[in-house]
Amino acid sequence: MSETYPKRPSQLFRNLSAKIASVPMILTAVVVFAGGTAWTVLYSFTNSKLLPRFSFVGLDQYYRLWAAPRWGVAVENLAIYGVLSLIFSLAIGFLLAALLDQKIRFEDTFRTIFLYPFALSFIVTGLVWQWLLNPDFGVQAVVRGLGWESFTFNPLYDASIVIYGILIAALWQGTGLVMCLMLAGLRGIDEDIWKAARVDGIPMWKTYLFIVIPMMRPVFITTIVIIASGIIKVYDLVVAQTSGGPGIASEVPAKYVYDYMFFAQNLGQGFAASTMMLLSVIIVVVPWAYLEFGRARRG
Amino acid sequence: MRYCLTTAALAAGVAFMTAAAASATDLEVTHWWTSGGEAAAVGELAKAFDATGNHWVDGAIAGSGGTARPIMISRITGGDPMGATQFNHGRQAEELVQAGLMRDLTDIATKEKWTEIVRPKSLLDSCTIDGKIYCVPVNIHSWQWLWLSNEAFEKAGVAVPKDWNEFVAAAPALEKAGIVPLAVGGQPWQASGAFDVLLAAVGGKDTFLKVYQDKDAAFAAGPEIGKVFKAADDARKMSKGTNVQDWNQATNMVITGKAGGQIMGDWAQGEFQVAGKVAGKDYSCLPGLGLNPMIATGGDAFYFPLLKDEAKSKAQEALATTLLDPKTQVAFNLKKGSLPVRGDVDLNAANDCMKKGLDILAKGNVMPWTDQLMSQDTQKQKEDLFSEFFSNQGLTVEDAQKRFADIVSSAD
Incomplete structure (x- = not known):
C-alpha cells in the first residue's frame, strides 16, 4: 500500500474498459432509437409511398390521419382498453397476490396456474379467446346447451362491445404477471410491520390500503410501466382475435400504422400515425418522469 | 441505403433456404401460394422450370399477399433480391420498377411475340410501364362470381336464382x-x-371505369352509384349472422349449405373441388352475378428483380419463357382453378364454371380490375370503409356513399 496518492486520473478515462464495452450499445441507442425516431418524424411530413421519398407536403398526412374515421375509432378503442386494462389488471393482480399471501395451502400450484397464461403469446391467447367467445362454439353455445336458450354473450361480433372481448383476453393473459410482481412486493414488506399493525388493532384491509400499498410504491411503478407499454403497443392480440373487426370496430393505432405502411404502401401516412403514438407516449411519460426523478433529486 | 437496417434484419429472417443441387443454376422464386391446390400448381411451374436444366428454389411465404408483399419488397429494396417474385400485376410493383430495381423484359417479349400470344391484351398492358414490359402474367383470376349452394335453396323451397335480383328476392325464404x-x-x-x-x-x-379509372368523384356521389349502394345495403342485410373471418370459412358455409351464396373470386372453386362438389349439381356459379357476365383480368404475374449475376440472369430468361409455355399454362391453371393467359391452349379438363369463364373470355367481355386501376393506398381506404359498412348497420347508405366519393376524389 503506497502512501502517496497518484494524480487523480481524468474523469473521462475512469473505467475505460467499461466505457469502451458500452460504445456499441450507445451507438445502437443513438442511431437506431433516436436516429430512427427522428427519421420517422421527418418523413411523416412527406408523401412517401412504397419507398421513402423526400418531397415535403407539410401537415397533409396529419390532416388526413385525423379525418380518417378508422383512426378515430382506433384512438377511442385504445383509450377504453388502456384505462380499463390498467385499472383491472392492477386491481385483480393485487387482489390475487393478497389472497395468495394469506399463507394458504398449495400456494405454488395456484401461482403456477395464475401465471401460466403469461407463458402464451398474444397470438395464441387471441386465437384461444376467439374460439371461446365464438357464439357458435364457445361460452354462449355451452350455456345455451345447458338450457338457457336465450343467453347471449357475443362480444366479438358486436361492434359496440368488441373491445371488451379483447380486454377479457388481455386480462386473462396479463394479470398473472401483475400478481407475481405484487406478490414479490408483498413478500418484501417486513413481517414486523404486520405485527405492529396487529398490535395496534388495525384491521387487515386498512393495513393493506394505508400501510402496505404506499410502501409498495416502487413495485407499483414498475408494474404500471410494464402494463402501460403493453397497452400502447397492443397489436397482435387484436390481429389474432378479431383482425380489427367487426368492420373497423376493434382497430387500434398500432394496427393502423402497420396496415398503412405495408398493406397500403403509404409510408407517409404510417409514419404520421406512429408519430402520433410517440407523441401520446411522451405526453404521458414526460410529466411522470419529471415528477418521479425530479423529486428523487430534490429529496 | 435508406432502408438498410430494417431490411437487413427482415432479409436475414427470410433468406433462410436450403442448398440445392450445385450443377444447375439456382433461382429463388418467392410467392404466396401455400394452400393445397396452390402448392400443387406451383409444383407444376417448378417441374417445368427444372426441366430446362435450372433449379427452382421455392420461396413460399405463408399468410397471403398482404403478409408476403412487404417481405418481398423489403428484400428487393434491401439489396437481397430473389430470382423472381410473384405480384398481382397492376400497380403493386410500380414504384419498384420506377426505382430501377426490376428487370426490363422487353427484349424477350419481342423475341417471343408476347403481344400476340397473351390474351386479353390488357394483361400485358398492366405489365408495361413507360413502354417497357416488366412482368410475365401467368393466370387470370376474376372476382365477379356468385357461388350458390343448391342444397340451401332446396331446403328453403325456392328455385336456385339466375341472377342477383332473384337472389335478393329469395333471401327471406332462406332466412x-x-x-x-x-x-x-x-x-x-x-x-x-x-x-x-x-x-x-x-x-x-x-360505370365501374368511370369511378375507378377516371376517378370521377361527382359521379361517385351521384344517383347511379346510389343504386349500387342500395344493392350493397341489401347485401349487408343478407350477410348478417355470417360470424366467420376467413374467405374459405365463408365458402365452407356455402359448401355445407349453411349459407345460400357468396360473392367471391374464382379461387373459391378450389374449395368446392376439394370438398368433392360438382359444379351445376351441388353448386351453381353466376359470373357477373348473372346481370353482367364480365370477367375482370386481375391475376398473378412474375416480376424479375435486376440481378448482377450473369448465370442467374440467364436463368431468369428461361423462367420467363417457361411460364408462358402452353404446356405449363395448362398444367398450372388446371390445378390453380384460374384461366390461362393465352387463348391458343386447350382446356378440356375444365369444369362447368371454368368453361363459363373461358367462354366470356373468348367473347372478349373483359375489364380491368381494381389492382390495375388504383394504388394500394386507395384500396386500403376502400377496405376500411366497406368493412365498416358491412358490419355496422348504423352507417347509413347516404353517409357511406359520401365517404366513398371522398375516397374517389383523393384516389390515385
Whole structure:
C-alpha cells in the first residue's frame, strides 16, 4: 500500500474498459432509437409511398390521419382498453397476490396456474379467446346447451362491445404477471410491520390500503410501466382475435400504422400515425418522469 | 441505403433456404401460394422450370399477399433480391420498377411475340410501364362470381336464382329456413371486393371505369352509384349472422349449405373441388352475378428483380419463357382453378364454371380490375370503409356513399 496518492486520473478515462464495452450499445441507442425516431418524424411530413421519398407536403398526412374515421375509432378503442386494462389488471393482480399471501395451502400450484397464461403469446391467447367467445362454439353455445336458450354473450361480433372481448383476453393473459410482481412486493414488506399493525388493532384491509400499498410504491411503478407499454403497443392480440373487426370496430393505432405502411404502401401516412403514438407516449411519460426523478433529486 | 437496417434484419429472417443441387443454376422464386391446390400448381411451374436444366428454389411465404408483399419488397429494396417474385400485376410493383430495381423484359417479349400470344391484351398492358414490359402474367383470376349452394335453396323451397335480383328476392325464404343468405367473411378485402363486384354487375362496365379509372368523384356521389349502394345495403342485410373471418370459412358455409351464396373470386372453386362438389349439381356459379357476365383480368404475374449475376440472369430468361409455355399454362391453371393467359391452349379438363369463364373470355367481355386501376393506398381506404359498412348497420347508405366519393376524389 503506497502512501502517496497518484494524480487523480481524468474523469473521462475512469473505467475505460467499461466505457469502451458500452460504445456499441450507445451507438445502437443513438442511431437506431433516436436516429430512427427522428427519421420517422421527418418523413411523416412527406408523401412517401412504397419507398421513402423526400418531397415535403407539410401537415397533409396529419390532416388526413385525423379525418380518417378508422383512426378515430382506433384512438377511442385504445383509450377504453388502456384505462380499463390498467385499472383491472392492477386491481385483480393485487387482489390475487393478497389472497395468495394469506399463507394458504398449495400456494405454488395456484401461482403456477395464475401465471401460466403469461407463458402464451398474444397470438395464441387471441386465437384461444376467439374460439371461446365464438357464439357458435364457445361460452354462449355451452350455456345455451345447458338450457338457457336465450343467453347471449357475443362480444366479438358486436361492434359496440368488441373491445371488451379483447380486454377479457388481455386480462386473462396479463394479470398473472401483475400478481407475481405484487406478490414479490408483498413478500418484501417486513413481517414486523404486520405485527405492529396487529398490535395496534388495525384491521387487515386498512393495513393493506394505508400501510402496505404506499410502501409498495416502487413495485407499483414498475408494474404500471410494464402494463402501460403493453397497452400502447397492443397489436397482435387484436390481429389474432378479431383482425380489427367487426368492420373497423376493434382497430387500434398500432394496427393502423402497420396496415398503412405495408398493406397500403403509404409510408407517409404510417409514419404520421406512429408519430402520433410517440407523441401520446411522451405526453404521458414526460410529466411522470419529471415528477418521479425530479423529486428523487430534490429529496 | 435508406432502408438498410430494417431490411437487413427482415432479409436475414427470410433468406433462410436450403442448398440445392450445385450443377444447375439456382433461382429463388418467392410467392404466396401455400394452400393445397396452390402448392400443387406451383409444383407444376417448378417441374417445368427444372426441366430446362435450372433449379427452382421455392420461396413460399405463408399468410397471403398482404403478409408476403412487404417481405418481398423489403428484400428487393434491401439489396437481397430473389430470382423472381410473384405480384398481382397492376400497380403493386410500380414504384419498384420506377426505382430501377426490376428487370426490363422487353427484349424477350419481342423475341417471343408476347403481344400476340397473351390474351386479353390488357394483361400485358398492366405489365408495361413507360413502354417497357416488366412482368410475365401467368393466370387470370376474376372476382365477379356468385357461388350458390343448391342444397340451401332446396331446403328453403325456392328455385336456385339466375341472377342477383332473384337472389335478393329469395333471401327471406332462406332466412326463414335458418340459412344465412349471403356469406361475407370478416376480412376487410372481402367486403370491399363484394362491393366492387356489385358495382361492376349492377352498374356495368362503364360505370365501374368511370369511378375507378377516371376517378370521377361527382359521379361517385351521384344517383347511379346510389343504386349500387342500395344493392350493397341489401347485401349487408343478407350477410348478417355470417360470424366467420376467413374467405374459405365463408365458402365452407356455402359448401355445407349453411349459407345460400357468396360473392367471391374464382379461387373459391378450389374449395368446392376439394370438398368433392360438382359444379351445376351441388353448386351453381353466376359470373357477373348473372346481370353482367364480365370477367375482370386481375391475376398473378412474375416480376424479375435486376440481378448482377450473369448465370442467374440467364436463368431468369428461361423462367420467363417457361411460364408462358402452353404446356405449363395448362398444367398450372388446371390445378390453380384460374384461366390461362393465352387463348391458343386447350382446356378440356375444365369444369362447368371454368368453361363459363373461358367462354366470356373468348367473347372478349373483359375489364380491368381494381389492382390495375388504383394504388394500394386507395384500396386500403376502400377496405376500411366497406368493412365498416358491412358490419355496422348504423352507417347509413347516404353517409357511406359520401365517404366513398371522398375516397374517389383523393384516389390515385
